[in-house]
Amino acid sequence: MAKYVVKRVIAALLSLLCLITIVFFLVRLMPGDPFTSVKLTKEVAANMKSYYGFDKPLLLQYATYLGNLFQGNFGYSMKYTNKTVNYIIGQTFPFSADLGIRALVLAISFGLVLGIIAARNRGKKLDFICVLIAIIGTSIPDFIMGAVLQYFFGIKWGLLPVAKYLGFEYTILPATALAFYTLTSVSRVMRASMLEVVQQDYIKTARSKGLTDFRITWKHQIRNAITPVMTIMGPTVAAVLTGTFVIESIFAIPGMGKYYVESINNNDYAMILGMTVFYGMFLVTCNLIVDILYGVADPRVRIGKR
Amino acid sequence: MAENENLLELKNIVYSFHTYGGDVKAVRDVSFNVRKGEILGIVGESGCGKSVTAQCILRLNPEPPGFFSGGEILYKGQDILKMSKKEIRKIRGGEIGFVFQDPMTSLNPTMRVGAQIEEVFVGREGYSKAEVKKKALEIMKLVGINDTEKRYRQYPHELSGGMKQRIMIAIALVSRPSLIICDEPTTSLDVTIEAQILDLLMELREKLGTSIIMITHDLGVIARLCDRVVVMYGGKIVERGTVQELFYETAHPYTQGLMDSIAKLDTEKGTKLKPIEGTPPDLFSPPVGCPFAARCDYCMDICNEELPQSYRISKEHRTSCWLQHELAPQTEFKRELYKEGDVK
């Protein structure tokens, strides 16, 4: 197990380094820079460039940047003067994290339940309904889901607040909109996996032991069916995260996704760079955790047999 | 008489599966019995219905698509087919154990083997946790596993194939059932391991007095292990009897064919083995007459027209073959029929 964890951690670190490098050089390639958009004299622009270190050789900039990152410093914003990326992340990330976690919990719990119900009632009406919900859910992009929920529950029926993020009732619509797509993909994977497991010989063994259906489903079927679901947890976290970009702007939530989209439109290099690296680190860490959990859940993975 | 008492009795079992092409009649009117303490062999080619028969005793076939359309399965005088789910659960694992063909896939990969053995006691009253563990360790030792405490904590992928099959047998035996059904338990194992497992089964029968139903396609296994044999073909029983009777007084061409197709020590060098040509009948539309007719060297017109009756040759020995009919020509198979016995 220790060997497995070490291997995963090294792979994750390499991915991260690779990501940082790509991000750094791509950002230098971007068209336009923030100093041309603002009305500045050439002198001032040159001063600012040297202030931000843009006049130094690229490799040196890269080294400085890596050093800063290593100290946990994501850099400065060029649009919001004197604000560090760290400061903005600190201000906005809690909202995004709160929203994201709510959505993830919703998506995983309901997704699993839906998948299990569908598989247990294979071929019956209940299965059909679950599959229908799942396939419709996968067909609706989250910005449309957000708009639809906002329109009906917020505007038309006035049941829930339309925007801002001030309390529990404010979280319901955005979290549901964000969770819906993920929920359906979790339920599809879980259903397929449950049906796959039910055909395995060890389920027959369990039946030959005289166990109740409930115990067979719970201890043997679900336990084994859940591992494939864990493999999609990485993409799921990524999907929720990108979902926050649009959901936060629809519901006017002052989260990180909204700022990210704004800095893209503002050509705010340092901000994009800092936030991207932060997102990258976050996702790589999530993947690492999922990988390790996967190793715990399926003993065969640890020694490389699948 | 006590020794001859029936533990299990199948009466006219008919079992089919629904498929898109129609119903597959996998088991057609099969009856046999298992006595206390005996080892009964069921032998036949793949697809002859022997596994389905074995699994339908514990109703392990998926239903649907499988379904019974007739018959009785009497276990200690009670009909399993009339039992509630709860009563069947008591029989499964508690009264009848089951060993599956492929130990590689028959153990839950995410559960420690100890827990898998102990699980048999879940839902059965009157055992403390410590007692259950003691029983599990005991049975592991009995099936020939050394270092039981260590193995108890291992996962199936950490064990070899033979070891896994021993665990499967331990699972089947841990509650000391009166019958275990072994569905080709050695087919996927090496020959040396196979011998060990067969010896183990014999030994367990001696020690525990358990009855065993041994399903196999290997006559060698039958000869080594069984007291009585049932030969199945095309979902029907074609011949049955004691091992001696079957091997030395063969009364059905199919049984003879099975024996001719395996190598023996005294087979002269250079003589070719004699396979049974052709393939088993498609059970979508089984032939009207004897299922073996098309592949039988001794096929007569009557064989294609009508199912043969069951002819009784001795107390145990019966066969379903037209060659036993009084009008049939004299062949190596024709036997004198049992006198007092009724011809059904």
Add this chain to the structure above:
Amino acid sequence: MGEYNKEKFVIKGKSISGMESIHRPSLSFWQDAWRRLRKNKAAFIGLCIIVLYALLAIFAPMLSRYGFSSMDTSAMHATPSAAHWLGCDATGRDQWVRVWMGARVSLTIGLFSAVINMCVGSVLGGLCGYYGGRLDMIMMRVIDILYGIPSLIITILVMIVLGKGVTCLIVAMCIVGWIGSCRFVRGEVYRLKEQDFVMAAKVLGIPDFIIIVRHIIPNIIGLLVTNLCMAIPGAIFQEAFLSYIGLGIAPPNCSWGILAKEGIQYLRIHPHEIIWPAFFICTTMLALNLLGDGLRDAVDPKLRGTE
């Protein structure tokens, strides 16, 4: 007992000649897949919807009297009517034409990026899986590391560098998109290579090229088609997302993502501007997903010959 005729008891011997005949009709792989796909009503409806939308995307803008970017100040925010079937947007552009212009862009991007990803991934994955060895080792290490990088972040950055436009979108989506199909194809090819029928062909001295064409490709083509069908909605999604956050297509060109983005701004007062683009996005997704599911079941060898 006396009812039997003695003539019937004459030994005739076996009659195995007709035995190998198969009682059920045999179908080729594609015939069987097509039969099952047609039987799957949902998948068939999906296929019909996709064909219909593709035809509309090609012909609807040609046949309309409105241009997709011609504004009409007298028809700002017009509700659906006989003149403007789906109404007009904020600058009086006809929504019916814009929806199908958007469909052109969205469907093109979806199809192209999915096909390119699949081709690049299959070739690389196939080579790695089939030849193995050092090339495979190195490729897999690289891919493991690349796979760990969130692909969307790279796509966003590449879009920022390249600027807006259809080609840029396809390039950006393909830069990292092939990795998934590469891993998948490598795994499948590797598994097939180990199987006995490929071994048998190798032992017979059949050249690699023929083995790949005869044995490997026919065995994975079904899965590839299914994966392709599943990848298209993903790509359409991604385009919509990128356009939505302001990175996709430059106005006045439009795609479904842009239409949704513009529509959502007027959600409160002019809901029809979001409803129709949303409807077409969702039904396309639905149709592709249904078709993908149907295809998956149709080419699944485990389900062959069943209903």
